[in-house]
Each structure stands twice: as structure tokens, then as C-alpha cells.
Amino acid sequence: MSDAMYARLDAAGSAVRGRYGVNASETLLFFMGEFYPFSGLKEVAQSVVARPVGRHSVKLLAVGRGKLQPELERLGSMDPVGGRIRLSAGEPHGEIPRYGAAADICLLPGDRNDRIA
Numbered sequence: 001m002s003d004a005m006y007a008r009l010d011a012a013g014s015a016v017r018g019r020y021g022v023n024a025s026e027t028l029l030f031f032m033g034e035f036y037p038f039s040g041l042k043e044v045a046q047s048v049v050a051r052p053v054g055r056h057s058v059k060l061l062a063v064g065r066g067k068l069q070p071e072l073e074r075l076g077s078m079d080p081v082g083g084r085i086r087l088s089a090g091e092p093h094g095e096i097p098r099y100g101a102a103a104d105i106c107l108l109p110g111d112r113n114d115r116i117a
Helices: 003-019 041-050 071-076 093-102
Strands: 027-032 058-063 085-088
Touching: 003 085, 003 093, 027 041, 027 071, 027 085, 027 093, 058 093, 071 085
Parallel strands: 027 058, 058 085
Antiparallel strands: none
């Protein structure tokens, strides 16, 4: 990948972070996919909300839909800080690389006791 491509992705990632209120000093976790109970996304969201406010903030941005959406919205509304759980019902496929560029960590969580066929 060229330096110009990296620069464009960096700028695109910064724009996504700005849109969702994530500053450069915060760690952004990114999930994309179906919000299924076995995805482990609920547990990630619970950990983000339970994390004490301190010098280093962590936020979760999840793009998708699914059965867990109401629970994720509820967890987000319980966040004493507010804004650490951000959900997007969907983004155009061509925009997803920008979201990946915005992330510090991309997630593919799962429950180790569940099998995906």
C-alpha cells in the first residue's frame, strides 16, 4: 500500500472518530456484523460500561443489527459517562474500511462454549 493510501485511510479514520466523538487519546474498539447473543458483544459492552473513568478511556463502536441491539442500547443508556457505546444500524459496504481505519482494535468476539458451523 502506498503512503498516499495510508494518508487517505488515516484521514478517513479520523473523520469517523470525529463523527462518533472519539478523540485521539481514547481507544476505539470496532465490531461489524450481526449482533447475535453468541457474538460476545454484550460482554464487551458490559466491560466498557463497567470500566472506571480514568486517564485512558475505551469506547465501543458496533456496526450492524441483530437480536442484541435492544440490550446494547440499554447498556449504552446505563453508561454513567455516556457515549462509550456507539451503535450504527448499518453503513454502506464501501465505508467499512474507514471504520476499520478509525479503530485501534477490531473485534470478532465469541463465546468459547458456542460453536459456529
